[in-house]
Amino acid sequence: MxxxxxxxxxxxxxxxxxxxxxxxxxxxxxxxxxxxxxxxxxxxxxxxxxxxxxxxxxxxxxxxxxxxxxxxxxxxxxxxxxxxxxxxxxxxxxxxxxxxxxxxxxxxxxxxxxxxxxxxxxxxxxxxxxxxxxxxxxxxxxxxxxxxxxxxxxxxxxxxxxxxxxxxxxxxxxxxxxRPKPMGECVDAEYDFDARLIMDKAFITRYAGAIHEADRLHPSERTNCFTSAYGRSPTRTGSYLKLPNGEGLRRFAPQEVLALLDFPDTYRLPVDVEPRKLWPLAGNSLTxxxxxxxxxxxxxxxxxxxxxx
Ligand SMILES: C[S@@+](CC[C@H](N)C(=O)[O-])C[C@H]1O[C@@H](n2cnc3c(N)ncnc32)[C@H](O)[C@@H]1O
CATH class of the missing domain: 3.40.50.150 (Vaccinia Virus protein VP39)
Structure with missing residues (x-):
């Protein structure tokens, strides 16, 4: 029905x-x-x-x-x-x-x-x-x-x-x-190469200790709540993801934020819209x-x- x-x-x-x-x-x-x-x-x-x-x-x-x-x-x-x-x-x-x-x-x-x-x-x-x-x-x-x-x-x-x-x-x-799920399953390694998501060294040095750095390989890793200000405010708006081999940090892509809210793989965000416009929409949504x-x-x-x- x-x-x-x-x-x-x-x-x-x-x-x-x-x-x-x-x-x-x-x-x-x-x-x-x-x-x-x-x-x-x-x-x-x-x-x-x-x-x-x-x-x-x-x-x-x-x-x-x-x-x-x-x-x-x-x-x-x-x-x-x-x-x-x-x-x-x-x-x-x-x-x-x-x-x-x-x-x-x-x-x-x-x-x-x-x-x-x-x-x-x-x-x-x-x-x-x-x-x-x-x-x-x-x-x-x-x-x-x-x-x-x-x-x-x-x-x-x-x-x-x-x-x-x-x-x-x-x-x-x-x-x-x-249902329990490892955080790493919500990550798409293709985004590791998206320049719009990579944090520069000055940011990482300045906010070290004030931001949560998520490890995709840690089986019980938990990301912080992603808010509508993710991508605008550097702290208390969501986690950052460690890049493979300790090569730095990146933001989670909007599609990954949705995966962390349990959205299905079939749900699509537009590819021609900048992440900074999509983060507020994903951060406003529901688990x-x-x-x-x-x-x-x-x-x-x-x-x-x-x-x-
Ligand atoms: C917390 S978000 C809800 C997001 C939604 N549940 C989702 O899954 O994406 C609040 C929503 O209310 C909308 N909104 C706020 N004031 C409104 C109004 N007066 N009339 C219609 N929509 C409004 C905002 O545009 C925003 O999308």
Whole structure:
């Protein structure tokens, strides 16, 4: 059975990539044109819509057709230290506020969302839970990092799953959906020769000790969380990769960042777009195993995840 969804803040399509043929987007909505182009080229059967969510009315959304579930990935800056934690007062929370009004009005049968761990302590979360309570949803939340399941990339995030089908309740998550994997399997040695990725000696000397240098041959290596600032800010935005034979360091290519988020090999980024434009899009996306784990709590995905434990 194919499940229908609205993928809000769809970006390059982490949810569509996580679900493959199991779901079809009646609407995948984002304001970022380049991200949507990549979405469209990877998921031509889904309906990608370039819109500001703040401008949408219940009538417009209802007109897209019925959706079994909505996934929301609102901007995380209102809940990060670097974003000054302005929470609901941050203008970047406006699309979430709009979605809360749309949930209250349209009551989609199932909902899920992802955000940074700071969301778990926020007024935004409380506003979301108040909306869910008033509209008759049951929900479950967790903050997890895929490394706790043996995945080789750190990305601690808040996840919520909610359903109005309160008789079935929310299932326990399927643990097997985040499968252990060596970090080296996410590396493509062809990028060792890409001059755009190689760090110069002055950079390596200046930031020695302040950056994480990942070793592809180390069986339990873990990369740091890749953020949307990877390639712009030198520290705390992701790991660097040691080149073979100790010959220096390079950045991870955007396609490798996606592999570290569990994107399938079939997912393609455009080859004619510079890495510096693709890193922010990859750094904004989702860990697909954790996304599937969250969705496995919803009864509508019982068939899709039936073989998992
Ligand atoms: C954290 S990213 C989500 C990325 C996505 N889940 C993915 O897999 O690529 C947040 C997304 O929200 C989009 N966005 C932010 N404000 C928006 C708004 N008002 N209307 C529509 N999209 C918005 C951004 O362009 C960005 O792609």
């Amino acid at each position: 194919t499940v229908s969804m609205v993928e809000w803040h769809c970006g390059i399509g982490g949810v569509a990539a996580a679900l493959g043929d199991a779901a079809k987007a009646v609407a995948a909505v984002d304001i970022h044109r380049e991200a949507l182009e990549i979405y469209r080229s990877n998921f031509p059967g889904h309906r990608a819509i370039c819109r500001n969510i703040e401008s949408l009315t219940p009538q417009m959304v209802a007109g897209w057709g019925f959706a079994d579930f909505w996934w929301m990935s609102p901007p995380c800056q209102p809940h990060t230290v670097l974003g000054h934690r302005k929470d609901l007062d941050d203008p970047r929370s406006a699309s979430l506020k709009r979605l809360l009004a749309l949930i209250a009005s349209l009551k989609p049968p199932n909902l899920a969302m992802e955000n940074v761990p700071g969301f778990a302590e926020s007024q935004s979360r409380q506003a979301l839970l108040d909306t869910l309570e008033s509209a008759g949803y049951a929900w479950t939340e967790e903050v997890i990092c895929p490394t706790a399941f043996g995945w080789p990339n750190r990305r601690e995030r808040y996840y919520l799953a909610a359903s109005r089908d309160t008789s079935a309740g929310l299932a326990s998550p399927k643990f097997d959906l985040i 697909l195993g954790a996304t599937r784990r969250t969705l496995s709590r919803l009864a509508i995905f019982a068939d899709r995840f039936a073989g998992e434990t």
